[in-house]
Amino acid sequence: MYGVVMTDEQEFTVVVNHEEQYSIWWSHRALPPGWVGAGFSGSRAECLSHIADVWSDMRPLSLRKRMDGAPA
Template sequence: MSTAHAEDRYVVVVNHEEQYSIWFADRALPAGWTATAAHGSRQECLDHIEQVWTDMTPRSVRASR
């Protein structure tokens, strides 16, 4: 059963490998993740990630090519 509500706010986060996720805006970020300027509803954040995360290959793998 989901505990999420329509009023929940999220922030888009990114890690050192340039992988994206969403996180509840009112919670401390997990270690290794940095908040981006993108925030809003769950769907708004997921839409933003879809637009900006065009290559899901981790940064370290891209750099080794």
């Protein structure tokens, strides 16, 4: 199986899932099931920097709710 190489020359989109976990995805590809665009696109480095700025609590949403006593 061949690996896929991500380079800074490509454009990426920041994506988020229902658990409010972030990742990056190639802008020219359809989003994977379960992920939606988070409103930011750019180089790989720009997207990763954006994620570092906005994703302050890496716990999944369901865990955060459970720990706060709210229903998941």
